[in-house]
Amino acid sequence: MRLFNTLTRRVDDVRPVEEGHVKMYTCGPTVYRPVHIGNLRSFLLSDLVRRGLELEGHRVTQVINITDVGHMVDDATDQDRMELAMEEQGLGPWEIAEKYTRMFLEDTAKIGALPAHEYPRATDHIPEMLDMTRTLIDRGHAYELDDGTVYYDVRSFPAYGALSRNTLENLEPGHRDLEAGEGKRHHADFALWKPAAPNRLMKWDSPWGEGFPGWHIECSAMSVKYLGERFDIHTGGTDLVFPHHEDEIAQSDAALGHQVISIWVHGGHLLAEGQKMSKSKGNVYTIDDVVARGHDPLAFRYLCLQTRYRSVLDFRWEALDAADRKLTQIRQRLAGWDGSSAELGSGAQDLDRRFREAVADDLDTPTAVAVLNETLSADVPDTDKRRLLEDWDRFLGLDFGKLAREGFEIPGDVRSLMAERDAARAEKDYARSDEIRGRLTDMGWEVMDTPEGTKVRPLLG
Numbered sequence: 001m002r003l004f005n006t007l008t009r010r011v012d013d014v015r016p017v018e019e020g021h022v023k024m025y026t027c028g029p030t031v032y033r034p035v036h037i038g039n040l041r042s043f044l045l046s047d048l049v050r051r052g053l054e055l056e057g058h059r060v061t062q063v064i065n066i067t068d069v070g071h072m073v074d075d076a077t078d079q080d081r082m083e084l085a086m087e088e089q090g091l092g093p094w095e096i097a098e099k100y101t102r103m104f105l106e107d108t109a110k111i112g113a114l115p116a117h118e119y120p121r122a123t124d125h126i127p128e129m130l131d132m133t134r135t136l137i138d139r140g141h142a143y144e145l146d147d148g149t150v151y152y153d154v155r156s157f158p159a160y161g162a163l164s165r166n167t168l169e170n171l172e173p174g175h176r177d178l179e180a181g182e183g184k185r186h187h188a189d190f191a192l193w194k195p196a197a198p199n200r201l202m203k204w205d206s207p208w209g210e211g212f213p214g215w216h217i218e219c220s221a222m223s224v225k226y227l228g229e230r231f232d233i234h235t236g237g238t239d240l241v242f243p244h245h246e247d248e249i250a251q252s253d254a255a256l257g258h259q260v261i262s263i264w265v266h267g268g269h270l271l272a273e274g275q276k277m278s279k280s281k282g283n284v285y286t287i288d289d290v291v292a293r294g295h296d297p298l299a300f301r302y303l304c305l306q307t308r309y310r311s312v313l314d315f316r317w318e319a320l321d322a323a324d325r326k327l328t329q330i331r332q333r334l335a336g337w338d339g340s341s342a343e344l345g346s347g348a349q350d351l352d353r354r355f356r357e358a359v360a361d362d363l364d365t366p367t368a369v370a371v372l373n374e375t376l377s378a379d380v381p382d383t384d385k386r387r388l389l390e391d392w393d394r395f396l397g398l399d400f401g402k403l404a405r406e407g408f409e410i411p412g413d414v415r416s417l418m419a420e421r422d423a424a425r426a427e428k429d430y431a432r433s434d435e436i437r438g439r440l441t442d443m444g445w446e447v448m449d450t451p452e453g454t455k456v457r458p459l460l461g
Contacts, residue, residue, distance in 0.1 A: 001053055001360050003233070004310060006241060006264040007163050007249075011362050014053065014263065016232050021059045023231035024049065025223040025261075027240055028064040028119070031100035032085040037285050037300060037315060038270035038277055040111055042237040044301060045267040045309050045363075047113040049235060051395045052359045063226045064116040065219055066104075068097035068123050069202055069212055082202070093202050097123070107287045110297040112397035120222045122213070126204045128221040129213045132255050133192045141254040145183045148195035148209035152216075154188045157250045163264060164242035190247050192217045216247035220255070223248075229256050238266040271314045290320065298398050299324035305365040305396065327398060329458045330376065334389055335404040336457040337382040348384035351375050352391070359395055372396070410456065414445060418454045421447075425454075 005012040016022045026046040029035050035043075043064075050060045069082075085096050101121075109115070122129075133150055136142035141156045154160045154168060161167040171188050191214040196203035203210050223231070236245060245264060252260040269276075272283035287297050303323040307313045344352060351371060358367035375388055393400045410418075417436050424432040437447045445456040 001049075001056055001058075002362055003049065003263055003265050004362050005262075006245075006266050012263055014232065016058070017228075017230045017262070020057075021061065022053050022233065023061045023227040024063070024233035024235065025219070025227055025231065026062065026064045026116070026234075027219060027236040027244070028066050029100070029104045030067040030081070031097045031104065032082045033100060034286050034288075035104055035107055036277060037272075037287060037290070039237075040107060040287060040300070041270045041304055041313060042235075042267045043108050043113055044111060044304055045265065046235040047108075047397065048309065048363055048365070048395070049233060049265060050114060051397060052363060055356065055359060055395045061227065062114075062116045063118045063120065063223065065222050066097075066101050066119055066121045067215070067218060068094075068101065068121050069218065094123075097121075110287050110291075111301045112298055112399065114397075118226050120226060122218045122222070123202070125218070125222050125225065126213065128225050129217045130193075130206055132217060132221045132224075132251065133213075134207065135255045136192065136251065139254060141250075142192055143185065144208050147183075148193070148206075148211055149183070149191055150193040150208055151184055151189040152192055152247065152250060153185055154190070154250065155186055157254050159253070160188075160250050161246065163249055164246045166242050166246065190214060190216060190243065192251075216244055217251060219244070220248050220251040224252060224256070224260065230258070230260055230262075232261070233263045233265060234261045235265045235267070238268055241266055267309045268312045271312060273316055274314055285315070293317070293320075295320055295324045296327060299327050302327045302369075302396075302398055305369050308366060309363050328403075330372075330389070330398075331400055331403040332458040333376060334386055334400050336455075337386040339383045339386065340390060341381065341383040341387040344384050344387060345380060347378065347380040348375075348388055351378060351380070352388055355388075355392055368392075368396075414440065414443065414456060418456060422453045 001014040002011045003014060004010070014022060024046065026043065028043075029039065046062065046064070050062050053060050082093050082096065085091075086093060089096060091099070101119075105115075105119075133142065136152065137144065137150065140153075142150055142152050144150050168186070168188055193206055193208055193211050193213060195209055195211045200212070203212050223234070234245070234248075249261070271277070272281075272285060275281055275283060277284045287300065290297055290300050299320055300323075303315070303320055304313060306323070341348070351374070355368050355371045358364040358371060361367075372389070372392065375385055378385070389400045417440055421433050421436040421440075424430075424436065440447050440456060441459065444459050446459045448455045448457070
């Protein structure tokens, strides 16, 4: 497996610290609202990385955090987003966090994401955050203000900016991703611990007074706890490169005295009808919106696979319609194949090699999907095709076998024409038989002559 590493700006081989065992961390949701399909595309990336590695035979340990501490500020109101959710819904902060954590787990399952091995919640790991903050102070990488705020001193870490290429010289005060704050040594310094206002509900005791953690320290503390002082892959959306992931590196590497994470993998943005999703535009779609329009949520997964993970994906409903139809056709085709090969023939082996090479080549899913489509009409036995699709679905996660398990219906009018065609052939009325074949083809069905009579399967679109 080779992945584009944001840190090195090249496609790097995945070389696990522990041979045969890849450890990976994914930035999870901030649970104050439902995740939208743009978020889900980012979580799909981590699932594909994991599945691709497992397809190669690696053992993978995956950790996805749950950010349930209300510390994110709404751009429009300058209020804490968790507190805004409390006001809107009349629920306490822990109730909101639990509600949206459950929804997140349900939504990622709907798009076929494998469950992570751990889902650590930030509020369960305050002691680890305090310990790392203390270590950073002791090592000269952080400092305390009189009000109880603890800031990370970015100038103490010479490699700051290596991930995002945002060097300190190029960062200007007032940059939208830089926190304001009195008493900072440098305007890019970021908070590790913040003092709590008297009416704040989510707060904890600390050596610096009652307060709550900064955003970035959460992931550093939890990733190291669950994956160790060195691990292999960290994934997230491209919007997290700066400041979040840049600050994670500064914290983790400074606290431990060495590079902690080998490869940083970031997914591209998802647009909706060519625009950034926003409430004002009415285009913030969730997977429930996909289902409400009658689509299989795995059709969204199939749609995402048609675009390389690092590229921008422009989500459009007509494209989802086409993806849903295609996914159904593939499932119907597999359901019509009897049996699965124990050993693949040479033609199928070549298709398998090309598919796996595409997956290993920085998750080249458009090429993998092209090989899949080629296989459906390839001149290889159906038993080989079924074996290939069943194997490849371990990576694709599209549940190709759904209709083979459940069966698929042939409409009554199609069955009537099949019976008419069989009768025409029995009477040697081949002109009538060919005419019915044409009608069935126009209706979207491929006609096959078998010893048992006429059989049909959906034509591939």
